[in-house]
Amino acid sequence: MMLVTLSTCNLNQWALDFDGNTKRIIESIVKAKKHGSTLRVGPELEVCGYDCLDHFLEGDLYHHCWQMMHKILTDTSCYDILLDIGMPVIHRGNRFNARILALNGKILLIRPKLYLAADGNYRENRYFIPWHAPRHVEQYYLPPMMQSLQGSIKVPIGDAVISTPDTCFGAETCEELFTPNSPHIGMGLSGVEIFTNSSGSHHSLRKLDTRISLILEATRKSGGVYLYSNARGGGGERLYYDGCSMIIINGEIVAQGSQFSLEDVEVVTATVDLEEVRAFRFAPSRGMQAMQTPAYERIETLFSLSNDSATRAPTRTRPPRYHLPEEEIALGPACYLFDYLRRSGAAGYLIPLSGGIDSCATAVIVFSMCRLAMQAVEEGNEQVIADVRRLTRHSSAMPKTPQELCNQIFFYLTPPSSQTIFMGMETQSSFETRDRAKTLSRDIGAVHNDVNIDSIFQSFKGLFSGATGFEPKFKVYGGGNTENLALQNIQARSRMVAAYNFAQLLPTQRWGEGAGGLLVLGSANVDECLRGYLTKYDCSSADINPIGSISKTDLKRFIKWACKAFDLPILDQFLNATPTAELEPITKEYVQSDEVDMGMTYDELSTFGILRKELKLGPYFMFQKLVHDWHEQRGLSAKEVADKVKRFYHFYAINRHKMTTITPSVHMESYSVDDNRFDHRPFLYPKMWDNVGFRMIDEEVERIEKARAEEKGPAPPT
Incomplete structure (x- = not known):
């Protein structure tokens, strides 16, 4: 056997937190060495953090990265292990997303990223240049601080691999795994046996299975050992990086890290037998392709990765581990919120809680x-203990239960981790919704304040009436649609104004000056945002929205799951309640319903969102897709489908235009409407979208209905 012990890691790296990031990198290296590893790989751009965005255009960032690299390479605790570390570099006036491959204080190779991520949430082409020279190597001139350490003024930079006395390894970075002609293909045919992949891959619902299948496939055809490293945590914007670093050999997982965790440094280690790789590659057809593959330049080192210890054995293979989508909702946004809270230094969260499922889901995530x-x-x-102590610093004791973490900090005059407020109007809010909100607050340990905004509403209404002499009325009291909408708004x-007022003043009222402020959480789901079924600058306006990229359908599944998993039986009542904004008066004959107001169901909205974003369909092609599906599944006529599609668009x-000011949401759903980052579309459209697309739909309706009528034949005589 030829045994090698290798380590990859999940790191919670913060944008521009150079000192903290370096500390965590060194900690991961030390942990890897304790496990007996001779190779350690870390996440993409781990020195500065992946989410630096336009800071990547600043020279300071690159200078500080080299300062941190100097600190790592002069730390003797990082010696005697081959290092694969991610950071950006400037070469010939161009910025590159690169890997620094180093050993014992010396840089062996700088390997720039070949293919950049530039879709969805990613904009790497804005900051970096891809290395458009496969298998090409040139010289990189080191900054002065590194020259004395290196003992030379330059090092190799380019698409090369590292050759040791016992094996050969090569690095690829994130997006390169997802491309059709991934670098590991050519490297494997060129004799590379160990591949590293350093990623900044964010979480989306149901995405992990796709990622794992690609990683497994990377070595399933031609063999090899694959070390996948990923960032974890809320890096600095709307994304949560979900870790799940792993080690694979010949298409089988031997080690997999956690996907959601508050652990800042998690090292994943496995021992593999390189002879298994060599035996896997016996096929003559692979050998023929290997002989035709252009060779990579090999950077030689005398450092061996293998270990001949008699007590060491290969790590056994194991099946991949996945979370249900309901668990992903429970864990991903929750981890993000904890990172957001501790990095912002805020005293806690405030949730404007109604009796509806959206604000309920937000509260349950907290x-x-x-x-x-x-x-x-x-x-x-230790890090979480320190964070909890800060959050409960006004208390004499650490909380012992989740409810105490929500509750103790209020009753014991300590800064809140979660503050829940019900805001309603006497004529609008039913007893049932108030009771649900109060019971949920009690069960999760949050302090419940019942705030009545009727006086504020009457003041604003009276302001307009006093100035104009016009008394607007709700629709149920004889008012028109415009009056009805204005009064709801x-x-x-x-x-929203009340929520921010309480968020700013509650800590001072409870604990005195200097207690800090609360962060306000929004609770508008992705389907409401897609349809625009929300008021601009209402409770959808907040500091962060944990559910703003989650569909109503998935939220219902989450609440049903949490009812048992979190022992919160009150959640059943939220599931069975009619979705309502409760902005119109409730009468014996009328209760406002979201789906009636919108003219479409939440399930239909989810379908529209997926077709619009994922399948990239406009009105006409969307109609063509749905007219047959919904006719077969739901018996809808072509005209009914056309009306729904046109109404949606x-x-x-x-x-x-509402999406231009929407609260930043934790990215979760693949059809998110986040205008600022994920969904780049105009916010000014032709009136009612009444254009060629709608006309073509009408023409197609006429054609389809005529054809269907002919197929049925004449109606039987009565």
């Missing part, structure tokens, strides 16, 4: 955050 934090405290996580925007168009 409770999930408290559960994760207390679990980490019980496990002895007064309430919605008053809620009409409201999408006239409400698109």
Whole structure:
């Protein structure tokens, strides 16, 4: 056997936190060495953090990266292990996303990224240049601080591999795994046996299975050992990086890290037998392709990766580990919220909580955050213990349960981790919704304040009436649609003002000056945003929205799951309640319903969102897709389908401007409408989208209905 012990890692790296990032890198290297590893690989751009965005255009960033690299390479605790570290470099006036491959204080190779991520949430082409020279190597002139350490003024930079006395390894970076002609293909045919991949791959619902299948496939055809490293945590914007670093040999997983965790440094280690790789590559057809493959330049080192210890054995293979989408919702946004809270230094969160499922889901995610934090405290996580102590610094004792983390900091005059407020109007809010909100607050340990905004509403309404002499009325009291909508918007925007007022003043009221402020959480789901079924600058306006990229359908699944998993039976009542904004008066004959107001169901909205974003369909092609599907599945006529598609695009168009000011959401759903980052579309459209697409739909309706009528034949005589 030819045994090698290798380590990859999940690191929670913060944008521009050079000192903290370096500390975590060194900690991961030391942990890898304790496991007996001779190679350690870390996440993409780990020195500076992946989410630096336009800071990548600043020269300071590159200078500080080299300062940190100097610190790592002069730390003798990082010796006697081959290092694969991610950071950006400037070469010949161009910025590159690169890997620094180093050993014992010396850089062996700088390997720039060949293919950049520039779709969805990624904009790497804005900051970096791809290395458009496969298998090409040239010389990189080191900054002065590195020249004395290196003992030379330059090192190799380019698409090369590292050759040791016992094996050969090569690096690829994130997006390169997802491209059709991935570098590991050519490297494997050229004799590379160990591949490293350093990623900044964010979490999306149901995405992990795709990622794992690609990683497994990377070595399933031609063999090899694959070390995948990923960032974890809320790096600095809307994305949560979900870790799940792993080690694979010949298409089989031997080690897999956690996907969601509050652990800042998690090292994943496995021992593999390189002879298994060599035996796997016996096929003559592979050999023929290998002989035709251009060779890579090999950077030689005398450092051996293998270990001939008699007590060491190969790590056994294991099946991949996945979370249900419901668990992903419970864990991903919760971990993000904890990172956001500790990095911002805020005192806690405030949730404007109604009796609806959206604000309910937001509150349960905060409770999930408290559960994760207390679990980490019980496990002895020193960083989380320090964070919880800061959050509860006004208390005489550490919380012992998730409910205490939500509750103790109020009753014991300590800064809140979660503050829940119900804001309603006497004539609008039913007893049931108030009772649900109060019970949920009690069960998760949050303090419940019942705030009545009726006086604010009457003041704003009276302001207009006094100035104009016109008394607007709700629709149920004889008012028109414009009056009805305006009165709803007064309430919605008053809620937002009240929420921020309480968020700013509650800590001072409870604990005195200097207690800090609360962060306000939004609770508009992705389907409402897609349809524009929300008021601009209402409670959808907040500091962060944990559910803004999650569909109503998935939120219902999450609440149903959490009901049992978190022992919160009150959640059943939220599931069975009619979705309503509760902005219109409730009468014996009328209760406002979201789906009636919107003219479409939430399931239909999810379908429209997927077709619009994932399948990239406009109105006409969307109609063509749905007219047959919904006829077969639901018995809808062509005209009914056409009306629904046109109604959706009409409201999408006239409400698109709302997305320009929407609260930043934790990215979760693949059809997110986040205008600022993920969904780049105009916010000014032709009126009612009444253009050639709609006309073609009408023509197609006429053609389809005529054909269907002919197929049925004449109606039987009566």
